[in-house]
Amino acid sequence: MKWCLFFLFSSFYVQAQAPLVVDIISSENFSLRYEEFLDGRSVLDVEDFHPSTKGSHIEIIEMVLLQQALHLGGEQRKVIFNPKPSVNIIEFSDLIAGESLVLARSTWHEDLLDYKGSLFVSEPLVEYGEYEAGFYVAKRNIALHNMPAERLNQLTVVANPRWKVDWRALNNTDVNIVSFIGPWETMLEMVETEIVDAMLVNFSVSQSLVLNFEGREYVPINELKLFLPDSRHFVVSKRHPDGKRVFAALNKGLAILKERGILRKALTESGFINEKVAPWHMVNEAMLMRGIQ
Template identity: 75%
Template structure:
């Protein structure tokens, strides 16, 4: 009888603890969890006020994990967030969320990628506004000749791109660049640059002080003084079919409005290097698309 009571108590405590957690899905194919813990360095995500990068590689994914928790807390959702790595979660697949099996993702997504699913997904206020997402044309560092390619010679450049990445694809198609279509891992695309199958790949700017991208010992740099605007906004999404969807979405959007009003959202994007001050004066390749800024809702 004593063992039965003990088991019952343990089950009760475990159940209560689970109810006090909010499960947020994240991609298991990336080392986001490791880099996230390194960035926090023992801090609570709710206490983070300095968003400068402490790890190599793109930093926006880590910052969004922090901003999501701060927004939820400010919006009234005080449960502990627990990240749940899921192999099925990637940039363009939202099957589990549409079905209601997943509640929320830990990173923002392009508005264009989820516009056809708005009947099944709540879409938050913009985390990244239209016009704020900038990227460079990264070439192999050893390819010195391409590093200072003038804008007038972009019609000689070959750039690998995945047509399923619709925002990147649309941006590149509004330039004289020659696009090489490839559907596959981005690591393979970088390898195509390394092996001279193509000249370059469109990548959001590195957080390093010289914009250098180092991947598995291979180094890439952006073509100097040229950048591209990716023409869309990015948003958090919440499942409408999940039992907690409406409640979580309301808290999230309330919190995002507070973060924006306090200037924290903009501060985080700038300090993290996502809005990169090193390329402020660089010339847009697709400047004509800037005319549509603000149209996406």
């Protein structure tokens, strides 16, 4: 009888301590950049969120904040990141089926509206109005660097209509939108070769705001920005056996991070909320004032 009870207890303990698997995008080097950012630190000890690698930093910060929120919410299991090629900004099939538990990236609220019956949606990581972007042009295209807002009706901007939030933001400006459904890298190539003038990109973490991609440099049009009209959230599968428990811990932890000011600190220090462009003119400000969502 004692051996039976010991076996049951041991089995329960092993199950309880099984790692928590979180999906990330395998097509990006997030895992490598994440380890470089930690630089030997425990993820729970991270208090400085300044970038240590080139490129967008928000993906790495989200991996950190997700784990800190889970821990603060009472989820003590170790997190293991699982690279999956199927995971992208609008792919939720594995989550809906319960084959995946949670994504390491936040998602636009608009992209989740049709899936709320199958997915738990966290409190916002990025609030409505916080996500800002610039009109990035080729650095060598000097004539566009200081284009005034009054001339935006002469600017051609490439955009993917499937990126609903970007598309809606641009449609509330005077720019001429060139529709393109394809890789982000190809859109940058269209800017480089001057097929179009610009592309909407969240501001670079570099001091000069320069975006360097494969040896080519792009800069935002000076003094102009727009906000993307939506909030961003973590999502958890409702059909996964751990879904309800993990979602409760995540939401509780996010509330603590927000109350302590850590969410805002992380988004600001990482460069996602870029203080360098705080005084710049918001070309779609009317959307913010009307609270269009």
